[in-house]
Amino acid sequence: MKPIVVIGSGLAGFNVVKEFRKLDKETPLVVLTADDGRSYSKPMLSTGFTKEKTADDLAMASPEQVAEQFNVTVRTHVHVAGIDVDGHRVLLPDDHLDYSKLVLALGADTWTPPLEGDAVGEVFSVNDLMDYGRFREALQGKRRVTILGGGLIGCEFANDLSNGGFEVALVEPMGRCLPLLLPRAASEAVGRGLETLGVRFHFGPLAQAVHHGDDGTLITELSDGTRVESEVVLSAIGLRPRIDMAKEAGLRTNRGILTDRTLRTSAEDIYALGDCAEVEGHVLPYVLPLMASARALAKTLAGEETAVSYGVMPVTIKTPACPVVVCPPPADSEGEWEVTQQENDVTALFRGADGTLLGYALTGEAVKEKLKLNKELPALMP
Numbered sequence: 001m002k003p004i005v006v007i008g009s010g011l012a013g014f015n016v017v018k019e020f021r022k023l024d025k026e027t028p029l030v031v032l033t034a035d036d037g038r039s040y041s042k043p044m045l046s047t048g049f050t051k052e053k054t055a056d057d058l059a060m061a062s063p064e065q066v067a068e069q070f071n072v073t074v075r076t077h078v079h080v081a082g083i084d085v086d087g088h089r090v091l092l093p094d095d096h097l098d099y100s101k102l103v104l105a106l107g108a109d110t111w112t113p114p115l116e117g118d119a120v121g122e123v124f125s126v127n128d129l130m131d132y133g134r135f136r137e138a139l140q141g142k143r144r145v146t147i148l149g150g151g152l153i154g155c156e157f158a159n160d161l162s163n164g165g166f167e168v169a170l171v172e173p174m175g176r177c178l179p180l181l182l183p184r185a186a187s188e189a190v191g192r193g194l195e196t197l198g199v200r201f202h203f204g205p206l207a208q209a210v211h212h213g214d215d216g217t218l219i220t221e222l223s224d225g226t227r228v229e230s231e232v233v234l235s236a237i238g239l240r241p242r243i244d245m246a247k248e249a250g251l252r253t254n255r256g257i258l259t260d261r262t263l264r265t266s267a268e269d270i271y272a273l274g275d276c277a278e279v280e281g282h283v284l285p286y287v288l289p290l291m292a293s294a295r296a297l298a299k300t301l302a303g304e305e306t307a308v309s310y311g312v313m314p315v316t317i318k319t320p321a322c323p324v325v326v327c328p329p330p331a332d333s334e335g336e337w338e339v340t341q342q343e344n345d346v347t348a349l350f351r352g353a354d355g356t357l358l359g360y361a362l363t364g365e366a367v368k369e370k371l372k373l374n375k376e377l378p379a380l381m382p
């Protein structure tokens, strides 16, 4: 019997396995993963210093434990090279594997800006547990960190590394924290919160080069001529869904691998979910949507065709210096932000022309309004 093959051992891949085994104990399952296959929760990577957790502390289970618990074969450090759609098999570096059904849970790649300089190879990005292990090692005995990018990952690391005693400089060309997720007043509250921890912002310029300085330092050169000195540089510029393999195999892709509401791609017996997927136009690189997707897909794989529903999907940003919860309005929404504010407590409501609440951003004490607002918001994909 050909197995169901899952590519990816992140939260998407392993949650499909877990949900599927609740419904079907027998059908053979194989997980293929390019990394070491340990089960972990990626959101915890940006709280490791606050909670004093090493990469090993954050690993919840070894691949062997996952294999045993869910009756699944986990093959680690295997980079899948391609998909033979007609032959129903995945191509491995020097082998292939037949599948009955294939699940793509490939995640997203970090996007690194085109930097110059002789120290570009030393710029870190932290997108999985193995990266995190290397990053923590590099920070041993160091004091100063430069973070490129003030989005969710950059701001969370700025808070966490400050809690860990590091001096943090953060470069954000769009001029404020979380510029793509928050309206200005909320961004500024987060900025003030992080400043109280000592984070120094370089708002406006782009990072252009990273050079070796003296005594093991790295010099990050900005487009306004500023030279930021630190011992470690972390890039947190952005993520791009991993679509190349699907595209080469002839699957339809856009920003992500295109699926319908049953997580079915354009190819027969191939499904996608998590950060790599674009589900009926939604690319949502967060945990709540992937959990909903994993539950629905498990049912479909077990024979009960099931569409995923996305309810209200709030994102909690882990910047305890200024707590944030945001429910971004859907990408094409027309409307305006309505802001009320008391110091760092910001309530920003995004309303459509007819007054309907379409999204919100809350900071500081205002995060307490989350549950009330969630009841008022329409489901993202009912």
Ligand SMILES: Cc1cc2nc3c(=O)[nH]c(=O)nc-3n(C[C@H](O)[C@H](O)[C@H](O)COP(=O)(O)OP(=O)(O)OC[C@H]3O[C@@H](n4cnc5c(N)ncnc54)[C@H](O)[C@@H]3O)c2cc1C
Binding pocket: 007, 008, 009, 010, 011, 012, 013, 032, 033, 034, 035, 041, 042, 043, 044, 045, 046, 078, 079, 080, 081, 105, 106, 107, 108, 126, 127, 153, 156, 242, 245, 273, 274, 275, 276, 284, 285, 286, 287, 288, 290, 315, 316, 317, 318
């Ligand atoms: C620091 C940080 C903090 C975050 N905090 C939050 C948060 O607070 N809340 C929230 O909702 N979201 C948060 N996120 C986002 C969330 O973690 C992701 O949406 C989620 O983990 C994505 O899971 P995934 O399984 O889709 O992808 P991944 O975890 O990236 O897994 C992809 C898997 O595919 C494998 N793979 C890829 N290509 C191949 C190949 N060719 N062959 C074999 N294997 C392959 C990889 O090895 C990996 O196992 C955070 C992300 C980061 C980086």
